[in-house]
Amino acid sequence: MNTEIISVIFILLLTFILAMPLGKYIARVYAGEKTLLDPVFNPLEKLFYRISGINISKEMTWKEHLVTLLTINIVWFLYGMLVLMNQGWLPLNPDGNTSMSADLAFNTTVSFVTNTNLQHYSGESGVSYFGQVTLMLYQFISAGAGMAVAAVLFNALRERTTSKLGNFYDYFVKSCTRILLPVSFIVAVILVFNGTPMTFEGKDTITTLQGDTVQVSRGPAAAMIAIKQVGTNGGGFFGVNSAHPFENPNYITNIVETISIPLISIALVFALGYYLKRRKLAWMIFAVMTAGFLLFLIPTIYLEMNGNPAIAAMGIDQTAGSMEGKEVRFGSAASALWAIVTTCTSNGSVNAMHDSLTPLSGMFTMLGMQINAFYGGKGVGLLNFYIFIIIAVFISGLMVGRTPEFLGKKIEVREMKIAMIVFLLHPFLILAATALSSYILYNNPDYGWLNNPGYHGFSEMLYEYTSSSANNGSGFEGLGDNTPWWNISCGIIMLLARFIPIIGPIAIAGILAEKKYIPESAGTLKADTGTFGVMTFAVIAILVALSFFTALALGPIAEYYSIAS
Amino acid sequence: MKNHILPATLLTLCCIVFFCGIYTAVVWGVAQLAPNQGKGETISYGDNRYGFEKIGQSFTNDKYFWSRPSAVNYNAAGSGGSNKGPSNPDYLAQVQARIDTFLVHNPTIKKEQIPAELVTASGSGLDPHLSPQAARIQVARIAHIRNIDEGKLIALIDQYTDKPLFGTETVNILSLNIALDQLKR
Numbered sequence: 162m163n164t165e166i167i168s169v170i171f172i173l174l175l176t177f178i179l180a181m182p183l184g185k186y187i188a189r190v191y192a193g194e195k196t197l198l199d200p201v202f203n204p205l206e207k208l209f210y211r212i213s214g215i216n217i218s219k220e221m222t223w224k225e226h227l228v229t230l231l232t233i234n235i236v237w238f239l240y241g242m243l244v245l246m247n248q249g250w251l252p253l254n255p256d257g258n259t260s261m262s263a264d265l266a267f268n269t270t271v272s273f274v275t276n277t278n279l280q281h282y283s284g285e286s287g288v289s290y291f292g293q294v295t296l297m298l299y300q301f302i303s304a305g306a307g308m309a310v311a312a313v314l315f316n317a318l319r320e321r322t323t324s325k326l327g328n329f330y331d332y333f334v335k336s337c338t339r340i341l342l343p344v345s346f347i348v349a350v351i352l353v354f355n356g357t358p359m360t361f362e363g364k365d366t367i368t369t370l371q372g373d374t375v376q377v378s379r380g381p382a383a384a385m386i387a388i389k390q391v392g393t394n395g396g397g398f399f400g401v402n403s404a405h406p407f408e409n410p411n412y413i414t415n416i417v418e419t420i421s422i423p424l425i426s427i428a429l430v431f432a433l434g435y436y437l438k439r440r441k442l443a444w445m446i447f448a449v450m451t452a453g454f455l456l457f458l459i460p461t462i463y464l465e466m467n468g469n470p471a472i473a474a475m476g477i478d479q480t481a482g483s484m485e486g487k488e489v490r491f492g493s494a495a496s497a498l499w500a501i502v503t504t505c506t507s508n509g510s511v512n513a514m515h516d517s518l519t520p521l522s523g524m525f526t527m528l529g530m531q532i533n534a535f536y537g538g539k540g541v542g543l544l545n546f547y548i549f550i551i552i553a554v555f556i557s558g559l560m561v562g563r564t565p566e567f568l569g570k571k572i573e574v575r576e577m578k579i580a581m582i583v584f585l586l587h588p589f590l591i592l593a594a595t596a597l598s599s600y601i602l603y604n605n606p607d608y609g610w611l612n613n614p615g616y617h618g619f620s621e622m623l624y625e626y627t628s629s630s631a632n633n634g635s636g637f638e639g640l641g642d643n644t645p646w647w648n649i650s651c652g653i654i655m656l657l658a659r660f661i662p663i664i665g666p667i668a669i670a671g672i673l674a675e676k677k678y679i680p681e682s683a684g685t686l687k688a689d690t691g692t693f694g695v696m697t698f699a700v701i702a703i704l705v706a707l708s709f710f711t712a713l714a715l716g717p718i719a720e721y722y723s724i725a726s
Numbered sequence: 727m728k729n730h731i732l733p734a735t736l737l738t739l740c741c742i743v744f745f746c747g748i749y750t751a752v753v754w755g756v757a758q759l760a761p762n763q764g765k766g767e768t769i770s771y772g773d774n775r776y777g778f779e780k781i782g783q784s785f786t787n788d789k790y791f792w793s794r795p796s797a798v799n800y801n802a803a804g805s806g807g808s809n810k811g812p813s814n815p816d817y818l819a820q821v822q823a824r825i826d827t828f829l830v831h832n833p834t835i836k837k838e839q840i841p842a843e844l845v846t847a848s849g850s851g852l853d854p855h856l857s858p859q860a861a862r863i864q865v866a867r868i869a870h871i872r873n874i875d876e877g878k879l880i881a882l883i884d885q886y887t888d889k890p891l892f893g894t895e896t897v898n899i900l901s902l903n904i905a906l907d908q909l910k911r
Contacts, residue, residue: 164892164893164894165893165894167892168892168893171892205744208740209737209740209744212736212737212739212740213733213734213736213737213740214732214733214736215733215737228727228730229730229734231727232727232730232731232734233730233734233737233738236731236734236735236738237738240738240742283804283805283806285803285804285805286803286804294746294750295742295746297745297746297750298741298742298745298746301741301745302738302741302745330733330737334737337741337745338744342745342749345749346749346752346753349753349756350753350756353753353756353757353760353764354760354761356760356761356766356767356779356780357764358757358764358765358766359753359754359756359757359760359764360754360757360763360764360765360766361754362765364803365765365766365778367768367775367776367777367778368776368777369776369777369783369784369800370776370777370783370785370790370900370903370904370907371783371784371785371786371787371790373783373784373800375777375783375800375801375802375803376801376802376803377766377777377778377781377802377803378802378803378804378805379765379766381750381753381754383753383757383764384749384750384753384754387753399805399850400804400805400806401805401806401807401849401850401851404805404807404848404849404850405805405850405852406780406781406782406850406852406853406854407766407780407781410780411890412890412892412893412894413890413892415893416892468842469812471812471813471818472812472818472821472842472846475818475821475822475825475837476837476838477825477837477838477840477841477842477845478838478839478840478841478842478859479841479842480841480842481841481842481843481857481894482842483812483842484842484843484846484848485807485808485810485812485817485846485847486807486808486809486810486846486847486848486849487843487846487848487849488848488849488850488853488855489794489843489848489853489855489856489857489860489894489896490853490854490855490893490894490896491893491894492893492894495893496849511849512849513807513849514807514808514809514849516807516809516810516811517807517808517809517810517811517812517849518812519812520812520813612809612810612811613809613810613811613813613814613817614814614815615813616813617811617812617813617814618811620811621811637809637811638806638807638809639809639810639811720811720812720813723813724812724813
C-alpha cells in the first residue's frame with residue numbers, strides 16, 4: 162500500500178522535473194531560436210511549406226490567425242467524415258469492420274478535430290486500421306493547433322504595441338514536428354518494447370488453457386497510444402483505452418503514460434515564463450494549477466484506496482481499495498492518479514473505469530473538467546487559465562480601486578465582456594444539455610440510456626456533457642451513448658466548447674497587444690505575486706462552485722450519502 | 727478564408743503523408759525488433775500455444791486458480807468493464823453472489839479473507855493478473871482437488887509473483903496455471 166503512494170509521488174516529481182527543460186525547449190522553438198533538432202526538421206518543414214505554398218515570414222493579426230485556424234479545421238472535418246464513412250471498403254481492414262453511420266462519423270470526427278476524443282464506438286470493432294491511423298493524425302494536428310494558439314497568446318503578451326502576432330502555420334507545424342513528434346516517438350518505442358502491439362495483422366484466434374476459443378484484437382496500437390497521451394487527446398486504440406493490457410501492459414508503461422499526459426501542458430506554463438522572461442509569473446501559474454490539482458488528487462487517492470463502503474459492509478477484505486473497474490497491475494492509487502490527471506488536463510484516456518469510481522472521486526474528476534485549467538489541454542488549458550487571470554485582474558482592480566492592468570495593458574469593458582462570455586459558455590452548455598437530456602429521459606424512460614439507477618444515472622449524463630464541453634473525452638461509459646441524440650448533441654457541444662474558448666482569449670490577447678504599453682509603476686497591480694495567485698485561485702473556486710454545485714449535489718454528493726457508512 | 731483553403735488542404739496532405747505514413751512506418755519498423763515483432767507476446771509450452779501473456783483468460787474450473795470476474799467474459803475480440811456505479815443495488819447483489827459462490831467452493835476460507843479484486847470485475851475485462859493474496863486463498867481448494875501439498879503451491883505462487891520496484895505485486899494467472907499443470911505431471 163505504501164509503495165503505491167510512494168510511486169504516485171515519484172511519478173509527480175518526475176513529471177515536474179521533466180517539464181522544466183521541456184518548457185525551455187518549447188520557448189526556444191516558438192521564439193525561432195536554434196534547437197538541437199534543427200538539422201532534421203528545418204528541411205522537412207521547408208518542404209511542407211513549399212508544397213503548400215505557404216510563406217511563414219508573413220505575420221498575421223489575431224483575426225487572420227483565427228480565420229486560418231477555422232479554415233484548416235473545416236478541411237480536417239471533411240477529410241475525417243470521408244474516411245470514417247468509407248473505411249469499410251478502404252484498405253487496412255483485416256477484421257472487416259464496417260463504415261460508420263453518418264451521426265457516429267459526425268460525432269467521431271468532431272471529437273478528434275476538437276482534441277476531445279470522446280468515443281461512442283469501440284476501437285476493436287468500430288474502426289479499421291486505416292481509420293485508426295487517420296484518427297491518430299488528428300491527435301497530432303488538433304494538439305498542434307491548440308499549441309499554436311497558445312504560441313499566439315505568448316506572442317501577444319510581450320511588452321510592446323503591435324497587431325502582428327507571428328504566423329499560424331509556422332507555430333502549428335513546429336508544434337507538431339518539433340514538440341509532439343519527438344516526445345511521442347520516445348513513448349511509442351518504450352511501449353513497443355513492453356509488449357504493446359504494433360502490427361497490421363488482424364485478430365488472432367486462440368484456444369485457452371481451459372479449452373475455450375476466443376479472439377484477440379491487435380493492431381498498430383503503439384504509435385497511436387503515444388500521441389493520444391502526449392497530445393492530451395485520450396482516444397485509445399482499444400475500447401477500454403489504457404486499462405487494456407495491450408494498451409498499457411505494466412506498471413512501467415503506466416508510469417510513462419501517466420507522465421506523458423500532463424507533461425507538455427505543464428511545460429507550456431514554464432515555456433511562457435521563458436518566452437516572456439517572466440519566470441515568476443510562470444511559477445505563480447504553476448503553483449495555482451498544482452494547488453488545485455492536488456486538492457482533487459489527494460482525496461481521490463484516499464477514497465479509492467479506502468474502497469467502496471457498500472462492499473465493505475459485506476465484510477470482505479478491501480485492502481486493495483475499490484477494485485471494480487480497476488486493473489490489479491496498477492492498483493487503486495495509480496488508477497486514482499490517472500483519473501485526476503486525465504480529467505484536469507483535458508486528456509480523457511483512462512486506466513480504470515470512471516463509472517465505477519466511488520461517488521466523490523467521480524465528483525473530483527468532473528470538477529477537474531469543469532475548471533479545465535489546472536494544467537488543462539494542449540495550449541487551450543493555458544487559454545482557459547488566461548480567462549481566469551483576466552477576471553481576477555479585473556476583480557482585484559475593483560477591490561483596491563486601481564485600473565485593472567495585466568502585463569502593462571489596460572483591461573477594459575470589451576475584454577471583460579469576452580472573458581465572461583467564454584467563462585459562462587462552459588457551465589451553460591453542460592447544465593442546459595444535462596437538464597434537457599434528463600427531461601427527455603424522464604418522458605421516455607424506455608430509451609434506457611442509463612446503466613445505473615438513481616443519482617448515479619444522473620451523474621452519467623452530467624459527466625458525458627462535462628466531458629464533451631471540456632473537450633476531455635472520458636466518460637461514465639455505462640451510458641448508452643451511440644444514439645443519434647447523444648452523437649449529435651455531444652458533437653455540437655464539442656464544437657462550440659472548442660472554438661469559442663479559443664476565439665475569446667485570442668481576441669482579448671490580440672486587442673490588448675494593440676493597446677499602448679504602460680510601463681510598471683508603483684500603482685501597478687503585480688500579477689506575479691503570491692497574493693495574486695491566491696486571488697486567481699479564489700476566483701476559480703468561487704465561479705466554478707457557484708456554477709456547478711447544485712448539479713453535483715444531485716449526482717455524486719447525493720450518491721455519497723446514500724452509501725456512506 | 728478563401729485564399730487559405732488551398733494551402734490548408736495541401737498542408738493537411740503533407741501531414742497525412744508524414745504522420746499516418748512515415749511516423750507509423752518508423753514505429754512499425756522499431757517494433758520488428760521487439761518481442762514477437764510487435765504482434766503480442768504469446769505463451770507456448772511444447773507444441774501448444776496457450777494464448778497471449780498479457781491477455782487474461784477465464785478460469786472457472788476448481789482445479790485452476792480462478793481469474794477475476796469479467797464484464798466481457800475474457801473475449802479479447804472486444805474489451806470492457808462493467809461500468810456499474812458503486813451504489814447500484816443490482817451490482818451489489820451480484821458481488822454478494824460472487825462472495826457466496828466463492829465460499830461454497832472454498833469452504834475453509836472465511837469471508838474476511840476474500841480480497842475485493844476476486845469478486846469485482848476489472849476495467850478491461852481482460853485483467854491477466856491476481857494479487858498474490860487472491861491466489862493464496864485458493865490454495866486449499868486446489869491442493870485438495872489435485873492432491874498436492876499446500877506448501878508446494880504457495881512456493882509456486884511466490885515463484886510467479888512479480889515484485890516490481892514501483893506499484894503493486896502481481897501474479898500472472900495464465901503462467902501460474904500452466905505451471906500448475908506441469909507440476910502434476
